[in-house]
Amino acid sequence: MAALATAALCATPAVASAAPPASTIDVSATTVRAGATFTVTEQLTNPTDFTVTGAKAALYVKEKPIADVVDLVSCTGAIAPCAPYLSSFRGGVGDLGAGESRTVTFTLRVKDDVAPGQFTLQHQFAGDNYAFGVEDGPVVTIAPPDEADVKVTLTATPRVGLTARVDYVIKVSNTGPATATGVRVTANPGTGHTIVSTTGCTRSGATLNCAIGTLAPGASTTAKFTSEGGVFAWGAFTATAQRAASAPADPDAANDKASKKCTAYTGLFVQC
Secondary structure: HHHHHHHHHOOOOOOOOOOOOEEEEEEOOOOOOOEEEEEEEEEOOOOOOOEEEEEEEEEEEEEOHHOOOOOEEEOOOOOOEEEEEEEEEEEEEEEOOOOEEEEEEEEEEEOOOOEEEEEEEEEEOOOOOOOOEEEEEEEEEOOOOOOOEEEEEEEEEEEOOOOOOEEEEEEEEEEEEEOEEEEEEEEOOOOOOOEEEEEOOEOOOEEEEEEEEEEOOOOOOOEEEEEEOOOOOOEEEEEEEEEEEOOOOOOOOOHHHEEEEEEEOOOOEOOO
């Protein structure tokens, strides 16, 4: 009897297996931008011992109606087209017997006017005769627009001589957040002055075209040119440099252009 009692005390208690969750979701991307498309795959599993009739995969956004954040592009796995229903998108899969599973994949597009921020996806297994609770899913971040802010500055250094010569340096910087490609800057020496030399630019009449190319966030480069006004130069003149092209969108036009005003008092003396 003592041995039986000891065996009973040492026996491992039986552990009931956990029922599978009624719904789970998998998101193709948790960081997106306005206008971007992503997918949400929702799996339904019936953990009960009865058939759930008219089973549907339901998808919500916790903070507001889902249709305020994303558009429903398409879905697969449903027996009929997915559609909005109150504050959710739903895809029906028909009757679901005990232990059976179905999967619906929603393709969603972030609305163009949605502000950067975060939202929480929610999911639910809903049926005509029974509905499970709404569950929180992953947090999705709407990142700021893909932009690259190209900044242009211009410095001027007068040179002693007879022709009112001025050396200019164009500095082009990318303050981010994205990489800037196809960056091009144009420059003009100002009224009465002629470009006599360039570095990193090509000349077309009185205009310079400077093909900068690609700039990573935080990177900068320079281009240079020299102008002359002649022996009898007199008066003020203003050289300019400005961004002519770049991609993606540049969010700040205020720093796209720079200018430098100088004054010639004959070709012997120029002040900038």
